[in-house]
Amino acid sequence: MGSPEFNVYRRKVDHFVKSKLGMYTPSLELKGASFTLSVLHIKHQDMERLTAELDNKLAIAPQFFIGAPLVINIELIKDPLFDLATLKTLLTSRQLVIVGITEAIPELMLQAKLLGLAVIKSGKQSQHHPQLPKTTKIIQQTIRSGQQIYAKGGDLIIIGAVGNGAEVIADGSIHVYGTLRGKAMAGAAGDKHAVIIAKKVEAELVSIAGQYWLTENLQQNGTTQGACIRLDGHILTADNLSL
Amino acid sequence: MTQIIVVTSGKGGVGKTTSSAAIATGLALKGHRTVVIDFDIGLRNLDLIMGCERRVVYDFVNVINGEANLNQALIKDKRCDKLYILPASQTRDKNALTQEGVGKVLSLLAEQFEYIICDSPAGIENGAMMALYYADLAIVTTNPEVSSVRDSDRIVGMLQSKSRRAEQGLEPVKELLLLTRYAPERVSSGEMLSVVDVEEILAIPLLGVIPESQSVLKASNSGVPVILDQESDAGIAYSDSVARLLGEELPFRFITEEKKGFLKRIFGN
Numbered sequence: 001m002g003s004p005e006f007n008v009y010r011r012k013v014d015h016f017v018k019s020k021l022g023m024y025t026p027s028l029e030l031k032g033a034s035f036t037l038s039v040l041h042i043k044h045q046d047m048e049r050l051t052a053e054l055d056n057k058l059a060i061a062p063q064f065f066i067g068a069p070l071v072i073n074i075e076l077i078k079d080p081l082f083d084l085a086t087l088k089t090l091l092t093s094r095q096l097v098i099v100g101i102t103e104a105i106p107e108l109m110l111q112a113k114l115l116g117l118a119v120i121k122s123g124k125q126s127q128h129h130p131q132l133p134k135t136t137k138i139i140q141q142t143i144r145s146g147q148q149i150y151a152k153g154g155d156l157i158i159i160g161a162v163g164n165g166a167e168v169i170a171d172g173s174i175h176v177y178g179t180l181r182g183k184a185m186a187g188a189a190g191d192k193h194a195v196i197i198a199k200k201v202e203a204e205l206v207s208i209a210g211q212y213w214l215t216e217n218l219q220q221n222g223t224t225q226g227a228c229i230r231l232d233g234h235i236l237t238a239d240n241l242s243l
Numbered sequence: 244m245t246q247i248i249v250v251t252s253g254k255g256g257v258g259k260t261t262s263s264a265a266i267a268t269g270l271a272l273k274g275h276r277t278v279v280i281d282f283d284i285g286l287r288n289l290d291l292i293m294g295c296e297r298r299v300v301y302d303f304v305n306v307i308n309g310e311a312n313l314n315q316a317l318i319k320d321k322r323c324d325k326l327y328i329l330p331a332s333q334t335r336d337k338n339a340l341t342q343e344g345v346g347k348v349l350s351l352l353a354e355q356f357e358y359i360i361c362d363s364p365a366g367i368e369n370g371a372m373m374a375l376y377y378a379d380l381a382i383v384t385t386n387p388e389v390s391s392v393r394d395s396d397r398i399v400g401m402l403q404s405k406s407r408r409a410e411q412g413l414e415p416v417k418e419l420l421l422l423t424r425y426a427p428e429r430v431s432s433g434e435m436l437s438v439v440d441v442e443e444i445l446a447i448p449l450l451g452v453i454p455e456s457q458s459v460l461k462a463s464n465s466g467v468p469v470i471l472d473q474e475s476d477a478g479i480a481y482s483d484s485v486a487r488l489l490g491e492e493l494p495f496r497f498i499t500e501e502k503k504g505f506l507k508r509i510f511g512n
């Protein structure tokens with residue numbers, strides 16, 4: 001028998017060897033599945049009112065609630081001082097099983113985590129704002145002074161140059177396979193992950209999600225050749241690329 | 244098939260009228276029936292450069308308005324029998340040109356000419372738009388400096404969006420770069436953009452490079468298109484450009500600084 005540390009070590013080695021040899025079947029397995037849960041919407045902060053209404057509902061249809069897993073929607077509660085713990089106590093005292101909360105303001109999310117409740121993202125949100133399929137706009141010509149090109153809801157690819165006095169704008173990223181001399185505005189609808197890539201950067205202005213650089217900022221940064229301009233947090237950066 | 248050529252630039256004073264006169268004369272000298280039209284209504288000077296200002300009776304606007312017929316307004320060049328000039332009106336403004344009126348005159352001219360050269364006014368207003376609207380080919384006249392290049396870029400954009408060919412989705416207007424008033428020594432000293440710089444920015448094929456030359460002013464003062472002065476570098480450069488327009492392949496001259504040659508050093512100029 002060795003020391004306790006040695007035993008721990010032995011067990012780890014055993015485990016490793018067995019798993020490598022395929023003799024080890026894990027006792028845990030993670031799989032995705034979806035369930036339909038009832039959602040209880042809390043529309044008021046006053047605990048007495050809530051208690052009274054809840055007891056009324058339970059009296060009418062107890063079989064609906066008792067023992068059933070419930071998610072609490074607190075979308076309408078905007079008070080960060082709302083006491084989730086009292087609410088949880090109330091519900092558990094009525095034999096309701098609280099799985100988690102949804103649509104909470106950040107402070108209440110934190111309270112929920114401390115109470116051991118799951119914070120659940122509602123699938124409803126994406127139904128409200130259906131994501132449009134992303135499209136790419138490809139322009140196979142040089143963009144001249146005075147011209148403006150906008151790629152709504154997607155990326156913009158220019159196979160050519162962008163002249164001084166021309167503007168290229170995209171909700172997504174902008175790629176210029178030529179010299180970028182005019183203005184380029186990527187992430188125009190706020191996408192901070194958008195980038196601007198150009199074969200040669202001599203731009204009047206580059207901007208991503210509203211953060212911008214002028215010619216002099218680009219020069220100070222030493223960006224004159226091929227580059228990828230992106231946001232690092234709130235700050236623009238440019239990485240030189242050899243294209 | 245008649246070819247309609249606009250000589251355009253955006254920026255003023257870059258040499259459009261000088262080039263229109265030279266190129267029209269050059270095409271006629273090569274035996275092609277050519278007419279050159281002054282679109283600079285109110286500021287006409289093509290007739291001065293062509294040396295026919297005293298013979299202007301009727302003008303382009305008179306023909307559009309039906310106040311004169313085309314043959315009354317056309318002036319036959321006195322040096323070259325294949326060349327005609329349609330002068331601008333000095334008393335009207337640029338809005339006298341309508342798309343319909345210009346189209347009508349151009350189609351009448353197309354019946355008797357091989358080349359129609361349109362000398363555009365500066366700017367991007369109605370006059371310039373009318374001059375480029377019906378073009379098959381554009382000679383984008385540019386000086387080797389930043390503002391001229393920028394304006395030429397703007398005009399190329401207009402050719403690609405506002406011309407008849409663009410509007411009707413036809414084969415696009417062919418664009419050629421004519422770099423004028425080029426002074427190699429000022430390029431070497433960094434005061435001017437080089438041929439390569441301008442070509443790179445505008446990204447259209449180069450038709451010719453016309454050097455900055457005293458002979459141009461002399462020619463316009465005497466009302467003789469500079470291309471007729473084959474002693475001058477500018478005249479020779481215009482002849483080369485006309486030859487290229489007609490499909491010849493020629494090397495570009497006058498684009499590097501002139502070194503004083505052995506004979507010149509001995510005999511002087």
Ligand SMILES: Nc1ncnc2c1ncn2[C@@H]1O[C@H](COP(=O)(O)OP(=O)(O)OP(=O)(O)O)[C@@H](O)[C@H]1O
Nearest residue numbers: 255256257258259260261365424454455456459460
């Ligand atoms: N190659 C050249 N060398 C020297 N001077 C030149 C040259 N080309 C043009 N010029 C001069 O530049 C001036 C403007 O020329 P021109 O009238 O042809 O330009 P433009 O583009 O027609 O001007 P506008 O826009 O007013 O119609 C004239 O004085 C002309 O003599």
Ligand SMILES: [Mg+2]
Nearest residue numbers: 259260283363
């Ligand atoms: Mg002129």
